[in-house]
Amino acid sequence: MEAAIADLIGDRTDLSALNMAGLTDWDICSRILEKCNLEPTAENIEQLEKLYIKHLPEMLLRCRGYVLAGVREILENLQQRTDVLSLVLTGNMEAGGRAKLAHYGLDSYFPLGAFSRRSRERVEIAQRAMILAEQQLGKLTPDRLYVIGDTPHDVRCGQAIGARAIAIASGHHRAEELRA
Structure with missing residues (x-):
C-alpha cells in the first residue's frame, strides 16, 4: 500500500502503525487517506484502490505470506463434497482478493465470492x-453456515448472519481476542 500512496501523494508514508487486519479495503483506504491528510472521498478511495491493484503483484512477490499447514488438504476435501459450497467472504475488493487467491494457488477452490465494495461494514459482505450461497443451495439454516477467520471482525461478521464462527488463532490475534 505504501507504493500506492507514494504514487498518489508523491511521498512514502509509514503505515506500520495502522492495524488493518479484518478491515475492508474501503475502510483501510479511508484510514490511509485520513493519515495522509486527504479527504476520504469515493473518488480518492477509488484512485488509491487502482494504484494498490497496480502494485499488488510486486508486493505479493516480496511479502512473506504463506498458506497455513493443512489448508489445501481441507479445501481439497471440501471441494470433493456435494453437500458443501466453499466461497470466499473477504474485506478485499474483488480484484485484490482474486489476485491474492491466485498468488497462493487457492483461486480454484473459490469460484464464488463476496468481496468488499463501497463499504466499511463486513456484515454487508x-x-x-x-x-450467493442460497442461490446455489436454496434456503440455508444457521446450522449449515460456517465463517472461518482469523480476526475478531471475521467472527463478528459470521455471527451477524447467524453462522457458526470458526476462529483460527494464526498469530495476529490471540485465542482470547477471538472468543470475545
Missing part, C-alpha cells in the same frame, strides 16, 4: 455471501 457476509449478507452478500449468504445470498
Whole structure:
C-alpha cells in the first residue's frame, strides 16, 4: 500500500502503525487517506484502490505470506463434497482478493465470492455471501453456515448472519481476542 500512496501523494508514508487486519479495503483506504491528510472521498478511495491493484503483484512477490499447514488438504476435501459450497467472504475488493487467491494457488477452490465494495461494514459482505450461497443451495439454516477467520471482525461478521464462527488463532490475534 505504501507504493500506492507514494504514487498518489508523491511521498512514502509509514503505515506500520495502522492495524488493518479484518478491515475492508474501503475502510483501510479511508484510514490511509485520513493519515495522509486527504479527504476520504469515493473518488480518492477509488484512485488509491487502482494504484494498490497496480502494485499488488510486486508486493505479493516480496511479502512473506504463506498458506497455513493443512489448508489445501481441507479445501481439497471440501471441494470433493456435494453437500458443501466453499466461497470466499473477504474485506478485499474483488480484484485484490482474486489476485491474492491466485498468488497462493487457492483461486480454484473459490469460484464464488463476496468481496468488499463501497463499504466499511463486513456484515454487508457476509449478507452478500449468504445470498450467493442460497442461490446455489436454496434456503440455508444457521446450522449449515460456517465463517472461518482469523480476526475478531471475521467472527463478528459470521455471527451477524447467524453462522457458526470458526476462529483460527494464526498469530495476529490471540485465542482470547477471538472468543470475545
